[in-house]
Amino acid sequence: SQQGEEDPQALSIQEGENATMNCSYKTSINNLQWYRQNSGRGLVHLILIRSNEREKHSGRLRVTLDTSKKSSSLLITASRAADTASYFCATAGGNAGGTSYGKLTFGQGTILTVHP
Amino acid sequence: NAGVMQNPRHLVRRRGQEARLRCSPMKGHSHVYWYRQLPEEGLKFMVYLQKENIIDESGMPKERFSAEFPKEGPSILRIQQVVRGDSAAYFCASSPLASGNEQFFGPGTRLTVL
Numbered sequence: 001s002q003q004g005e006e007d008p009q010a011l012s013i014q015e016g017e018n019a020t021m022n023c024s025y026k027t028s029i030n031n032l033q034w035y036r037q038n039s040g041r042g043l044v045h046l047i048l049i050r051s052n053e054r055e056k057h058s059g060r061l062r063v064t065l066d067t068s069k070k071s072s073s074l075l076i077t078a079s080r081a082a083d084t085a086s087y088f089c090a091t092a093g094g095n096a097g098g099t100s101y102g103k104l105t106f107g108q109g110t111i112l113t114v115h116p
Numbered sequence: 117n118a119g120v121m122q123n124p125r126h127l128v129r130r131r132g133q134e135a136r137l138r139c140s141p142m143k144g145h146s147h148v149y150w151y152r153q154l155p156e157e158g159l160k161f162m163v164y165l166q167k168e169n170i171i172d173e174s175g176m177p178k179e180r181f182s183a184e185f186p187k188e189g190p191s192i193l194r195i196q197q198v199v200r201g202d203s204a205a206y207f208c209a210s211s212p213l214a215s216g217n218e219q220f221f222g223p224g225t226r227l228t229v230l
Contacts, residue, residue, distance in 0.1 A: 048218055106160070
């Protein structure tokens with residue numbers, strides 16, 4: 001498997017329901033980020049959680065990080081049709097000052113469809 | 117403050133031609149990253165540049181691909197002698213610091229090789 005793999009690959013829910021997406025990674029990280037991509041568009045940053053944090057909230061978003069299991073989850077509560085998009089987790093390397101420090105390693109993404 | 121700008125948004129090239137993709141980072145950002153996205157896949161890191169320097173090109177194919185970020189002007193991703201397998205969306209991102217924090221993405225350039 002690759003660094004930053006999400007599951008499920010696709011998720012279809014009704015408006016108002018919660019959506020949970022998971023991400024696993026392999027190497028040590030400095031932080032883990034979630035991005036959203038609407039069809040044919042660029043990526044929009046949603047939330048960042050550092051390696052020493054376990055949970056973070058931002059509006060309807062809740063992110064958890066378990067560094068012992070090398071996994072993270074993104075929860076979107078009370079979903080809306082406008083949340084329909086692809087969601088990607090991305091990890092930033094753990095070597096501060098190293099060449100890998102700036103680049104992000106993305107997973108394959110979860111395609112979320114929210115039906116009105 | 118304008119976001120990251122990329123042009124062209126769509127580029128069609130025939131096999132063997134050259135493709136030049138441009139990226140203007142957000143104002144005040146001196147770190148630029150290029151990623152490639154194949155259909156139905158996530159983004160793959162290609163290269164990380166600072167002004168006039170290539171910091172990490174570990175994701176760049178060894179041949180035909182090059183990138184630069186001159187002191188003045190946009191960052192350029194250049195693909196020589198394009199092949200059909202180069203067809204993809206190419207995204208540029210920028211950040212103010214090399215901290216591994218949030219990166220700001222442009223809308224992408226969709227390259228189609230005929």
